[in-house]
Amino acid sequence: MVGFEALVRATILGLQFGTTLALLVAGLTLVFGLMDVINLAHGSLYMLGAYFGVTLVDAGGSFWLALVVAPVAVGVVGLLMEVFTLRPLYGREPLYQILVTLGLAFVVEESVKEVWGTSAQNFAAPAVLAGSIDIAGVTYSQYQAFVLLFTTVLVAAIWVGLERTNVGVLLQATAHDPEMVDALGFDVSRVFTGVFAVSAVLAGLAGVLLGPARAVTPSMWFNVVLLAFAIIVIGGLGNFRGAIVASLLVGLLTGYAALLVPSYTELLVFALMAVVLLVRPAGIFGTATGDPG
Amino acid sequence: MIKILDGRDASTESERQHGRAGTTSRGGRSRRAFLASAGTTAALGVAGCLGSGGDTVKVGFAVAQSGAYTLLGESVINGFKLRVEEELDGQLGGRDVEFVSQDTEGDPGTGSSIAQEFITREEVDVIVGSISGAVASAMRPVIEDHVDDLVWLCPVGIGWQWPMDTPTDDVSVSCTSTQFITGDAYYQPSAPMADFAIENLGDSCVLAFADYSAGYQYGGLFRNRFEELGGDIAGEVPVPVGTEDYKPYLQNVDTSADFVFGMFAGSDAINFVKQFHETGLHEELDLSGVGFLAEADALGAQGDAAVGTYSALPYTPGKDTERNQExxxxxQDVNDREPNVYACTSYDAAQVADTAIEEVGGTDANDIADVIPGIEVDSPRGYFEMTDSMPYHPVQDVDIRRVVATEGDAPPTNEVIDTIERVKAPFDCA
Incomplete structure (x- = not known):
């Protein structure tokens, strides 16, 4: 039988995994919520963050430098992507944006192969965080604990920023009625570009943060983008709060499933997505506007 | 410590008839072995060419050149071409070689149509591939319809499946009369580790494996051998292929066991080993696994987390023999990187083809299939001998390696600490 201690451990691991997921979907859901763009290249931006990390650390820069520079560089890539490929497509059917971002994802994958080669790369976590600590029976490396803390603070900050600041209000207003915001004297296309770049920065940040614990390969974007989409569908497309809660939910589901029925873990996540789509098509936190009915 | 591990325990009908496993004498090498040894063949090859007509040998690579197996596909092509172009003057068995290659994309459907195209339109004499076992399974029926027309060399993917719970003696696999495996036959990187582990790591093991057919097969063969030797499987931890975060799964590892046997490859192996280390499990249990768990390509990315990992594989790039150094x-001269196991097994596929075509004096598939069984090959991994009976695969020594740290910034490397001699997969044909 599964003991109480094992359940506590699964809960902690699940929440930790969920926080990681939240970092990955935060940017994705912002872009969809505001711009109605399903960015299939989001995983590629995450991958670029990890590869920029590899290059910066290899070149003798510290991890901390990479943590600052790589996401900014990814932000620039995101900005160029938005200006040159997405901007001409606003107002058309979503299918165009899906196709262009999927195309970009493949372009990035092939470019990465050209530049960094096909074999897996790696960069080390900072030596300062090499030790390990125990939390409720689970051994964490200090680096893992750092990622957990960093991510929690960052996601909370975005949340508060959206709810409480002027920029947040502007973003919410743009999501609600871009034409009115335009009429009030704000340049909506700049808001879009800014949001897309910020979303790219977040993806790049996730790449640098998770890189040291994972294989950095040209195909790492795919699984990430798949899971991230399941999560934002569960949370309600474009709903920031929903995406964060769904991340934690999927994290917990993975934690418990891995403990109890490991072979069905992936199936359960996508089954949850299917059930949500059937019962609440707009997602757990979605509003009725997304409901085709 | 040297042990003999072979299929004789199995004692099946075919084993008794062809039971050469474990009996090979290293002293009495045959004429074929002489032919296969490196320099000689090249010399004979050139000489043979002068006399014979201009018949060429057409070789088709049906390997993945994109997706997760890109590096493996490249290694297979590079290994084969190294033998042909650098050492045999662009010839196989004294005949000029023409190469064609197509990307299977790791997709069974694509693999099957590439096999079809290679056979009917390209009229290849030899197919080398695939990488993925699933692709090989899809290619098999196509090739079986044309066993008289071509030879099928398999340095990596084989295309076998059986349920995990099958006792090793009862495993029966798909056999094709012109299929020649030059890599491992599932049994070699898995079961020998049980022999090493029971004596050196302990008698209680947690099995962690990629949750798909190859994971079940390698894992099952290890488990069967381990239990046969009196070991106990304390738990099983299946993890979906392509998992990025292993920590939720690693919670299931019973830390009261002595060691873990892991079956993961490619980026899964990197993620598993790094996170096994990160969660502190390495302080409580030894980590062992199939050779792919700590393959040369993965070690760079795994870094120090891999140090101390035990694994079994017929080939180790760091193997300290003259043949291997060469x-x-x-x-490295040609490809600017260290060879991996796939480069070696594909290089050997070229050696097998060269020797066979030389001996037959032509490319008739049936004639070639007649001479390859029993052939002995001077491989970088050491001498191996092709089995006499189907399924044709190498009877070979298996290295037990341990990952050790290197000085300076270089990634850790595998050190051979034991060798299990003359291992043969005790499988029957279905």
């Missing part, structure tokens, strides 16, 4: 240097 191979490694030649490969």
């Amino acid at each position: 191979f490694v240097e030649a490969y």
